[in-house]
Amino acid sequence: MQSGDTIDLHISGVAHGGVFVARHEGRVVFVPDALPGETVRVRITDVKKSFARAEALEVLDASPDRRAHVWEQADIAHAPEQRPGGADFGHIALPRQRALKAQVLSEAFEKFAGTSLDVTVRGPEEVLGADHPAVQGTEEGTRYRTRISLHVDGEGRIGPYAARSNTIIPVTSHPLATLDIEAVALAVRKAPEGRLDLVQPSDGQVRTIRRPAFTGDKRRRFAPRPEKAAPEVIQEVVGDREFRVDAGGFWQVHRAAAATLDSAVRAALGELSSDAWHLDLYGGVGLFAAAMGDLAGSARITTVESEARATAHARYNLEMFGAEAVTARVDRFLARLAHQATDLDREMLSRGVTLLDPPRSGAGKEVVAGIAGLAPERVAYVACDPVALARDIGYFREAGYELTSLEAFDLFPNSHHVEALAVLSR
Numbered sequence: 001m002q003s004g005d006t007i008d009l010h011i012s013g014v015a016h017g018g019v020f021v022a023r024h025e026g027r028v029v030f031v032p033d034a035l036p037g038e039t040v041r042v043r044i045t046d047v048k049k050s051f052a053r054a055e056a057l058e059v060l061d062a063s064p065d066r067r068a069h070v071w072e073q074a075d076i077a078h079a080p081e082q083r084p085g086g087a088d089f090g091h092i093a094l095p096r097q098r099a100l101k102a103q104v105l106s107e108a109f110e111k112f113a114g115t116s117l118d119v120t121v122r123g124p125e126e127v128l129g130a131d132h133p134a135v136q137g138t139e140e141g142t143r144y145r146t147r148i149s150l151h152v153d154g155e156g157r158i159g160p161y162a163a164r165s166n167t168i169i170p171v172t173s174h175p176l177a178t179l180d181i182e183a184v185a186l187a188v189r190k191a192p193e194g195r196l197d198l199v200q201p202s203d204g205q206v207r208t209i210r211r212p213a214f215t216g217d218k219r220r221r222f223a224p225r226p227e228k229a230a231p232e233v234i235q236e237v238v239g240d241r242e243f244r245v246d247a248g249g250f251w252q253v254h255r256a257a258a259a260t261l262d263s264a265v266r267a268a269l270g271e272l273s274s275d276a277w278h279l280d281l282y283g284g285v286g287l288f289a290a291a292m293g294d295l296a297g298s299a300r301i302t303t304v305e306s307e308a309r310a311t312a313h314a315r316y317n318l319e320m321f322g323a324e325a326v327t328a329r330v331d332r333f334l335a336r337l338a339h340q341a342t343d344l345d346r347e348m349l350s351r352g353v354t355l356l357d358p359p360r361s362g363a364g365k366e367v368v369a370g371i372a373g374l375a376p377e378r379v380a381y382v383a384c385d386p387v388a389l390a391r392d393i394g395y396f397r398e399a400g401y402e403l404t405s406l407e408a409f410d411l412f413p414n415s416h417h418v419e420a421l422a423v424l425s426r
């Protein structure tokens, strides 16, 4: 097998990262744009010792779960390098997408967490109810993104990147974005080289945030910079609560995501001890600390986040709970706490819940050890990467925690991404 070979493959499984699995001449071959059970004509793009990568050119025997791609330009009928990225499950019927995500999660748990369990991936409409305003119009897993990024190159091309490359693909639609974001995205004719983030918060107005590429003279990088305008602050609404957040700061992408996760966290945790210390790690602007505040009465709550502007918003958003908002890297915060906690602090932490919602790379061994060292009664782990989550659950299990529940939510329909909530207890 060599790069450039065109071969026909039988697809036998799904792997993490939006690719499917075939076998050929003793190697695993990872193929995007396919489905288990299909026979697909592919072109080999990369050959390594034990595996290879390919691009799908044509479906010879289609799965009954294949459908016309929700983003026409990403359909297999187009040349692989012309397909925009970001919708790598868009050719699959929605129930099958969810089943495949559940399979990836349970295989990751079996492999990395040393435990097997059945998991169901639920859509936000199943958590919040089909009448919830945030799920209206998203039935096909489209029109949900309140945040998208467009890229602009030196030739003035504007659009998303192609799947698995940094080539910009000019597109004529953005079906995963809300209609308002799509309209703004398609109207952009000119922009400086770099990135454009389009954001539609709860007030419905689309904001355009320009992030120009650095094109200046690197030797002058210490020269004084022109005064930068303060970032715009927007409001996001979850139930009857408002959250201040920078327009360009972290907030969940799906318009029903914050409400779905807020509701799931509340249901999974139930009442929290009001005589304990609860932690919200990687807390952003305090979405989950607010849920904990509602559940925990007069308890002590601390949210920890590395972005100072997000922490400042969290302080404001959580004022009614008297919660602390600490700007720090979680590993450093935990190391400091391990040295400085009094006996009473430790006792209160051990009766509390520690919630963590790390970025895609997960918390890692050191942070898990830091949390386990504080011995909270329960740990709630919100995760956007199944493999990082499973690895970290493995570390928690080694530290004496048991997984008590695992739920998963389809907050990125038509892509391989999946959000999960794991609860562990000591």
Ligand SMILES: C[S@@+](CC[C@H](N)C(=O)[O-])C[C@H]1O[C@@H](n2cnc3c(N)ncnc32)[C@H](O)[C@@H]1O
Residues within 6 Å of the ligand: 250, 251, 252, 282, 283, 284, 285, 286, 287, 288, 304, 305, 306, 307, 310, 328, 329, 330, 331, 357, 358, 359
């Ligand atoms: C997935 S977001 C979750 C935010 C929040 N829980 C929410 O749902 O809105 C992860 C957050 O962790 C922050 N972060 C990333 N690495 C961090 C670190 N090492 N220590 C503290 N915060 C970190 C990011 O700035 C981001 O706000």
